Amino acid sequence: MRITCPYCGERALDEFTYRGDATVKRPDSLDENTAEAWVDYVYLRDNPAGPHKELWHHGAGCHAWLEVTRDTVTHEILDVAFARKGC
Amino acid sequence: MAGRQTNRLRGHGLVDQGTTVSFRFDGQQLTGHPGDTLASALLANGIRLVGRSFKYHRPRGILTAGSEEPNALVELRQGARREPNTRATTIELYDGLEAASQNRWPSLKADLLSLNQLAAPLLGAGFYYKTFMWPAAFWEKLYEPMIRRAAGLGYPSKQADPDSYEKTNAFCDVLVIGAGPAGLSAALAAAKAGARVILCDEDFALGGRLLSERGDVDGESGAPGRRPRRPNSSPPDCRILRRTTVFGAYDGGVYAAVERVSDHLPVPPEHAPRQRLWRIVAKQAIVCAGAFERPIVFGDNDRPGVMLAGAVRTYVNRFGVAPGQNAVIFADNDAALRTATDLADAGLTVQAIVDPRPQGSAAAEQVAAGTGALYLRGVIEKVRGAHGVRVVGVRDNQGGTRTIKCDLLAISGGWNPALNLTTHLGGKPRWDDSRACLVPGDLPAGMRVAGAAVGEVSTEACLASGEAAGAGAARDCGFSPSAPSRPAPDRQIAPATPVWQVETGRGKAFVDSQNDVAVSDVKLAAREGFRVPDHVKRYTTLGMATDQGKTSNLNGAAILAEATGRYLGAVGSTTFRPPYTPVSIGALAGHHRGTDFRPTRLTPSHRWAEEQGAVFVEVGMWMRALMFPRPEESAQETVNREVANTRAHVGVCDVSTLGKIDVQGTDAAAFLDKVYINGFSKLAVGKARYGLMLREDGFAMDDGTTARLAEDHFYMTTTTANAVRVSQHLEFCQEVLWPELDVQTVSATEQWAQYAVAGPNARAVIAALLDSGQDISNDAFPYMACGTFKICGGVPARLFRLSFSGELAYEIGVPARYGDGLIRAIMDAGAAHGIAPYGTEALGVMRIEKGHAAGPELNGQTTAHDLGLGRMMSKKKDFVGRFLGEREALNEPARAALVGLKPLDPKVRVSAGAHLVPKGADAVAANDQGYVTSQAYSPELKSFVALAMLSNGPARHGEVLKVCDPLRGSETLAEVCSPHFVDPDGERLRV
Amino acid sequence: MSSLKSMSALHGIVSPGRYGKQDGEPGVVASERRDIGLATIAARKGHEADLTAAVKAAYGAVLPSGPGSAVGPGVRFIGIGPGQWFAVSETLANEALADDLAERLKGLASVADHSSGRAIIRLEGPEVRAVLAKGLALDLDPRVFGDGAAATSTIGHMGALLWRDGEAYDIALFRSVGGSFWGWLRSAAAAFGLEVVTTS
Numbered sequence A: 001m002r003i004t005c006p007y008c009g010e011r012a013l014d015e016f017t018y019r020g021d022a023t024v025k026r027p028d029s030l031d032e033n034t035a036e037a038w039v040d041y042v043y044l045r046d047n048p049a050g051p052h053k054e055l056w057h058h059g060a061g062c063h064a065w066l067e068v069t070r071d072t073v074t075h076e077i078l079d080v081a082f083a084r085k086g087c
Numbered sequence B: 001m002a003g004r005q006t007n008r009l010r011g012h013g014l015v016d017q018g019t020t021v022s023f024r025f026d027g028q029q030l031t032g033h034p035g036d037t038l039a040s041a042l043l044a045n046g047i048r049l050v051g052r053s054f055k056y057h058r059p060r061g062i063l064t065a066g067s068e069e070p071n072a073l074v075e076l077r078q079g080a081r082r083e084p085n086t087r088a089t090t091i092e093l094y095d096g097l098e099a100a101s102q103n104r105w106p107s108l109k110a111d112l113l114s115l116n117q118l119a120a121p122l123l124g125a126g127f128y129y130k131t132f133m134w135p136a137a138f139w140e141k142l143y144e145p146m147i148r149r150a151a152g153l154g155y156p157s158k159q160a161d162p163d164s165y166e167k168t169n170a171f172c173d174v175l176v177i178g179a180g181p182a183g184l185s186a187a188l189a190a191a192k193a194g195a196r197v198i199l200c201d202e203d204f205a206l207g208g209r210l211l212s213e214r215g216d217v218d219g220e221s222g223a224p225g226r227r228p229r230r231p232n233s234s235p236p237d238c239r240i241l242r243r244t245t246v247f248g249a250y251d252g253g254v255y256a257a258v259e260r261v262s263d264h265l266p267v268p269p270e271h272a273p274r275q276r277l278w279r280i281v282a283k284q285a286i287v288c289a290g291a292f293e294r295p296i297v298f299g300d301n302d303r304p305g306v307m308l309a310g311a312v313r314t315y316v317n318r319f320g321v322a323p324g325q326n327a328v329i330f331a332d333n334d335a336a337l338r339t340a341t342d343l344a345d346a347g348l349t350v351q352a353i354v355d356p357r358p359q360g361s362a363a364a365e366q367v368a369a370g371t372g373a374l375y376l377r378g379v380i381e382k383v384r385g386a387h388g389v390r391v392v393g394v395r396d397n398q399g400g401t402r403t404i405k406c407d408l409l410a411i412s413g414g415w416n417p418a419l420n421l422t423t424h425l426g427g428k429p430r431w432d433d434s435r436a437c438l439v440p441g442d443l444p445a446g447m448r449v450a451g452a453a454v455g456e457v458s459t460e461a462c463l464a465s466g467e468a469a470g471a472g473a474a475r476d477c478g479f480s481p482s483a484p485s486r487p488a489p490d491r492q493i494a495p496a497t498p499v500w501q502v503e504t505g506r507g508k509a510f511v512d513s514q515n516d517v518a519v520s521d522v523k524l525a526a527r528e529g530f531r532v533p534d535h536v537k538r539y540t541t542l543g544m545a546t547d548q549g550k551t552s553n554l555n556g557a558a559i560l561a562e563a564t565g566r567y568l569g570a571v572g573s574t575t576f577r578p579p580y581t582p583v584s585i586g587a588l589a590g591h592h593r594g595t596d597f598r599p600t601r602l603t604p605s606h607r608w609a610e611e612q613g614a615v616f617v618e619v620g621m622w623m624r625a626l627m628f629p630r631p632e633e634s635a636q637e638t639v640n641r642e643v644a645n646t647r648a649h650v651g652v653c654d655v656s657t658l659g660k661i662d663v664q665g666t667d668a669a670a671f672l673d674k675v676y677i678n679g680f681s682k683l684a685v686g687k688a689r690y691g692l693m694l695r696e697d698g699f700a701m702d703d704g705t706t707a708r709l710a711e712d713h714f715y716m717t718t719t720t721a722n723a724v725r726v727s728q729h730l731e732f733c734q735e736v737l738w739p740e741l742d743v744q745t746v747s748a749t750e751q752w753a754q755y756a757v758a759g760p761n762a763r764a765v766i767a768a769l770l771d772s773g774q775d776i777s778n779d780a781f782p783y784m785a786c787g788t789f790k791i792c793g794g795v796p797a798r799l800f801r802l803s804f805s806g807e808l809a810y811e812i813g814v815p816a817r818y819g820d821g822l823i824r825a826i827m828d829a830g831a832a833h834g835i836a837p838y839g840t841e842a843l844g845v846m847r848i849e850k851g852h853a854a855g856p857e858l859n860g861q862t863t864a865h866d867l868g869l870g871r872m873m874s875k876k877k878d879f880v881g882r883f884l885g886e887r888e889a890l891n892e893p894a895r896a897a898l899v900g901l902k903p904l905d906p907k908v909r910v911s912a913g914a915h916l917v918p919k920g921a922d923a924v925a926a927n928d929q930g931y932v933t934s935q936a937y938s939p940e941l942k943s944f945v946a947l948a949m950l951s952n953g954p955a956r957h958g959e960v961l962k963v964c965d966p967l968r969g970s971e972t973l974a975e976v977c978s979p980h981f982v983d984p985d986g987e988r989l990r991v
Numbered sequence C: 001m002s003s004l005k006s007m008s009a010l011h012g013i014v015s016p017g018r019y020g021k022q023d024g025e026p027g028v029v030a031s032e033r034r035d036i037g038l039a040t041i042a043a044r045k046g047h048e049a050d051l052t053a054a055v056k057a058a059y060g061a062v063l064p065s066g067p068g069s070a071v072g073p074g075v076r077f078i079g080i081g082p083g084q085w086f087a088v089s090e091t092l093a094n095e096a097l098a099d100d101l102a103e104r105l106k107g108l109a110s111v112a113d114h115s116s117g118r119a120i121i122r123l124e125g126p127e128v129r130a131v132l133a134k135g136l137a138l139d140l141d142p143r144v145f146g147d148g149a150a151a152t153s154t155i156g157h158m159g160a161l162l163w164r165d166g167e168a169y170d171i172a173l174f175r176s177v178g179g180s181f182w183g184w185l186r187s188a189a190a191a192f193g194l195e196v197v198t199t200s
């Protein structure tokens, strides 16, 4: 598999490390009423067959965290963007 | 005496008959010619029997002339270079080649293990699964060794491989896989359009079937040996890789290939690898892998001398070898008739053409007449000749039988496209009824298939389809190929009438001769409920091992279809996965083996440590000094001395491997508040603080000290093992969690050589290094101070008053180029103060004596509470791990928390990993209350000591527990105590 | 003058001489670029434009927005990531470059010194691309990777920053893997002949 890093260009899979679902949002840790949201954020993941937004780290390249849209069925990379918005 | 090449056809073929090379097979001295394979040379010498089969030890010969060969597997070379299971049909002959047959004892002709044949009825499908089940204890001691001796293929050398291997990367617009007519045509078309092309072929000669067939291409002989015409225009960008098998297709246009650089030579030339692994990234790829001829299955079809008809033509036309003198042809297609013509033209006898097709063939009848052969409508039902075909039995379609004397039976059941690479990414082949074969189905992005691999039959069609594919691939890469020069060929082909097998009562009819899988095995599997080819493969082993069923899968599927009453097109085939043909582990490892298995990181003073006789230990990729033994010292004595000397005088330890991260920005302090459980905003410039990081689930991730060098500049340290992980975590926090913060991080690990100088005399040693006018008295530079100093005549140094050992201690860092110089200067400055270096072992002893958590305690299962650091968790701020770290269950006293352990007998070592149970209780899981994480001998306490995680531990100081280590078979009693064994109030480090 | 000896990253690891194939012109010529200034600069948040202007004014180079080089008098800036550059200078040797950058870009960029943390190896010669291909999965075809092009990747599983300076390829490696890299280079270049020369 190859991922086109928006900074470095197309690179081999082994330059990247996978973190997981990019759609989860970290809840507010100071709000005591977020227990369920925290369990969701840390432990629970959907396992979609098809396009999925994932976080990948270009550790062997520019060190950017990337939001990769990947088809989990075909491994096709549909889109790659910086996880940090406005980059 | 060298054997004569009795079956060489003088003046025939492409081998260099003017040059003779000699080789040995099973000790027999033989000769051949450059351009031969081992198989062609053996056939030239009249040798048909080349091995014994896997299970029944049946005599086996040569079935094919290519990499799909199931039978002719030999051990190549001797000694450390001995390689088992190499295909005689692909081994390029060289002078001095040595090969031996496999699976026979004591000799190929008199193989005692062939008695297995008599037991054949007992050795059917699923035999291993059914027979060797019980009793379980018999498996390891009896069944497995017995099976291993009797079965299996060749034996590898047990010596280290003396040759080197390498890997390389290549990029191209168009990768063409296979250099037959379609591949050559495709590569030419793509390269002419301006594309960067790589053309690979597993053979040592380009041409594919053109090498094996007689016939013209564009008015010239198709067989190379003649120089191709030079193009007039600029040379196209085409890299040609011969002896290179593209064995895998991967996502994103990545292909793996292995180039056999030196396999055709006795030993690799100096500086050349034996094999080279290519990782090829191609925008477009064209699979022109050709096709495999398939056999017809009948009784005793595995006799040496039974050969695929196309292979017979290869031996005659390419190698100038007669695989036999008297041939019978048994084929269900007219294409195989060329075999009769070619044999006859080479002066050999064709006894008969046996045609199993119900409708017969006028063409076949004509060829028979022309070659003087009998034309018989019927089937081969038996083959006689233990060590090679002598007689075949024909049953004609009127029911009559006759026997024909012959020494070669050329068979053909049609051709299967070599579509393996098209399915590596999950594509499913499609059944083509009119061609009676599987053809490529949906292709991965950027892949095309041309020529025989897509079911084309004629050379003209292959050339045209290759050209079209090459031009199309170039166009998809943005080039503008010229219009095709070849007219699209007439695609009208006569529908095939395949004959998969001949029903005969006698003689085992082998579907997969490599694995000795017979028709009866497939039928048995069908009767036992197996219906999917992949399941039948696992149950019967059909299609396993080195050839992966290239000549047997489809026949197997057809027999399965018939046995289960289904349409073959619906049954499908097994799944092809990489590698296409076997790949040596050496090629996959390349340069990275032995000490080069992975890179090694050395600190700036590594050479100095070597000079001191240091013993090193791998920590991650780093080599760290474990200890500095002196002559006649035991390891324990060394560590005791290093610890005692540090505690009594002063010691120095290289801590350059600790992860160091430069954290800058106006929000740097706010950022650190978010990644550590404790606060850093209020840390004064010129001070350092211990910090603990959690994962978001509340468990400890890493710890270290972070110093504030300026209002907007921090210098963080991590453990050696977690440095990369922490960097990545910080980048995640910066970019994903809190992108609004102005903070920049970068690893500074490599920039700084850093040494811990510890012990009562540490200040005197450091002071001796400082340039004049700088004060590090306890008042000016107290515990946890940090600052920038000049040392040794102007070298910039960072000084930190940190202590892992519990003594008065400093860490001093200089740019790494001064690292070697600094350690020598420290040793010089410390000589008068009793300095000695200490390694990670002594470091570990001292931190255990002080109860500092390290790797064994930060094991991914411990929380801040467990480590005794619960009070550090800020209640006021947001930080990673805060919410789930506050969970009740992670903070309840019953959790295992850090304690010290002192064995009642101080001379008894408490082993790490041992479990804690109440005194007097049994050592069973139900009584488990905790476990030992670290242990050491404390020279200060003159006792072994340990750290442990114990349920409700901090409240149990003084209790005696049983420490059980069933793995090492030890039990001992120890007293629970504070983990701070030495100087619990920390007085020494503040002096 | 300091009493501590300064040692380059490959000091004691690589000696000048001919390695691998002995006859003919060497396929690859290697040299260590010693005592040069190396530093990373990372833009402070919201100061990207100011930083570009300041670098232009101070060093005469326009910071590249991607993985390429911008060369000013005595200093080269190489893009290594979004908002991050690697600066290389022969005139501002060793720590002097980082000091100078920190001074001139104060408040606009975070500067870190790497002059001791990297080994800089220069590779030249007719086979340099063939040698690098054995460890580097990047297309170095001149049509793709032209003068000034740069990439952060791995060579033989070792992190590396590579940039092209004319016909030469400069490689910045972590100091600690100098020995392993040398072992890899020696093996990868053996078939072509490797000449090691010193530059300073």
Ligand SMILES: [Zn+2]
Residues within 6 Å of the ligand: A005, A006, A007, A008, A009, A058, A061, A062, A063, A064
């Ligand atoms: Zn990148």
